Amino acid sequence: MSARTKLVDSLRARIQTGGPMPFEEFMAACLYDPDGGFFTTGPLRSVQEGDFLTSPEISPWFGRMLARFVRTERSLAEPRYRVVEVGAGSGSLIRPLMEELGREGYDYHAVEVSPATRDALTGLLGEGHVHASLDTFPERFDGVVIANELLDNMPVALAIRSGDGWVERWVGSSGDRFGLVTVAPRPEVVAWCDAYAGPVPEGGMVEAQLEATRWVADALSRIGRGALVAIDYGGTAEELESRRTQGTLRTYRSHHLGPDPLTEPGATDVTVDVDFTAMVAAAKSTGAAVELLRQDDFLAALGLRDIVRDLRRNELDLARSGDAMARLIVRSEMTNAETLLHPRGLGDFRVLVARKRAGEGTAE
Ligand SMILES: C[S@@+](CC[C@H](N)C(=O)[O-])C[C@H]1O[C@@H](n2cnc3c(N)ncnc32)[C@H](O)[C@@H]1O
Numbered sequence: 001m002s003a004r005t006k007l008v009d010s011l012r013a014r015i016q017t018g019g020p021m022p023f024e025e026f027m028a029a030c031l032y033d034p035d036g037g038f039f040t041t042g043p044l045r046s047v048q049e050g051d052f053l054t055s056p057e058i059s060p061w062f063g064r065m066l067a068r069f070v071r072t073e074r075s076l077a078e079p080r081y082r083v084v085e086v087g088a089g090s091g092s093l094i095r096p097l098m099e100e101l102g103r104e105g106y107d108y109h110a111v112e113v114s115p116a117t118r119d120a121l122t123g124l125l126g127e128g129h130v131h132a133s134l135d136t137f138p139e140r141f142d143g144v145v146i147a148n149e150l151l152d153n154m155p156v157a158l159a160i161r162s163g164d165g166w167v168e169r170w171v172g173s174s175g176d177r178f179g180l181v182t183v184a185p186r187p188e189v190v191a192w193c194d195a196y197a198g199p200v201p202e203g204g205m206v207e208a209q210l211e212a213t214r215w216v217a218d219a220l221s222r223i224g225r226g227a228l229v230a231i232d233y234g235g236t237a238e239e240l241e242s243r244r245t246q247g248t249l250r251t252y253r254s255h256h257l258g259p260d261p262l263t264e265p266g267a268t269d270v271t272v273d274v275d276f277t278a279m280v281a282a283a284k285s286t287g288a289a290v291e292l293l294r295q296d297d298f299l300a301a302l303g304l305r306d307i308v309r310d311l312r313r314n315e316l317d318l319a320r321s322g323d324a325m326a327r328l329i330v331r332s333e334m335t336n337a338e339t340l341l342h343p344r345g346l347g348d349f350r351v352l353v354a355r356k357r358a359g360e361g362t363a364e
Pocket of ligand 1: 087088089093111148149153
């Protein structure tokens with residue numbers, strides 16, 4: 001029996017025994033079930049031959065720019081500084097970051113749910129530096145935690161606007177098929193939607209991102225002196241307003257939008273637009289100082305436009321010198337770096353920067 005069939009059977013059995021399940025439990029199984037989850041089994045997803053391409057997969061300049069960020073954040077008073085990447089995938093972000101910063105004075109760690117990916121990352125970072133979650137970290141450490149395209153994959157509850165309130169959609173099954181059923185909303189879902197959904201039309205769908213909200217607060221509560229940088233697609237509650245009629249829940253497979261999330265559990269990425277209003281609030285609740293930026297502005301402030309300009313100059317010099325091969329290589333490096341800044345593409349991603357300083361209290 002294939003891993004996916006086993007996952008579908010076990011989801012169906014759970015529903016037959018216990019009744020419909022909250023959507024976040026279904027989504028968690030689709031992505032992270034140890035035997036059939038999209039991220040926990042099968043090949044690496046965030047690469048050219050995989051299911052989606054991310055900023056660090058497109059250009060090593062993404063990791064190099066984050067190295068500049070880390071260098072600026074670290075003060076000389078911090079002799080040992082942790083640099084942690086959560087959801088590190090192929091290592092395409094942390095590798096150029098490490099090359100840029102060097103090993104001296106930095107302690108690199110990666111967190112990954114995918115066992116195969118953890119093994120590959122151990123080759124890069126060494127034993128004891130690759131973890132399944134932040135739970136194995138010290139309660140407090142100084143350093144920077146980076147998460148690129150992690151929050152959009154954190155399981156969500158589904159809520160529908162109904163009059164002045166909400167109903168929830170859970171997952172039921174009928175025969176061979178899974179379907180959404182309407183249930184009374186749980187108080188925590190109502191509280192999240194009331195606080196962070198923004199304006200939603202009657203019947204419009206909101207993904208209540210309770211797990212991502214908790215994760216942001218938990219990651220920051222572990223940082224003594226340092227910062228969390230979380231980069232993802234999405235926007236503030238107001239910016240997401242136009243997407244609330246249908247909601248933003250969707251699947252990806254082989255670089256294209258995939259089928260309805262209920263039809264092929266474990267076979268597709270399941271993702272939502274991150275509600276950064278909620279993430280900013282979670283970060284502030286820990287006493288952090290928070291900024292929300294666009295990726296193009298964040299990278300430009302770190303000098304990426306100057307890098308692109310230098311690469312363009314270099315390309316022109318090579319064109320004049322007649323070295324066609326070297327010119328092509330530099331041109332491709334320049335084009336890829338520019339892609340990170342595209343105002344309607346990756347440049348439109350949001351960057352949450354939340355800084356903690358020693359002595360700042362938590363307000364959980
Ligand atoms: C969209 S990919 C991004 C990979 C990489 N950050 C990049 O930008 O190329 C999401 C990655 O996060 C991992 N992941 C998802 N949820 C996670 C979690 N709760 N903790 C750690 N890793 C997680 C997945 O296995 C996957 O490798």
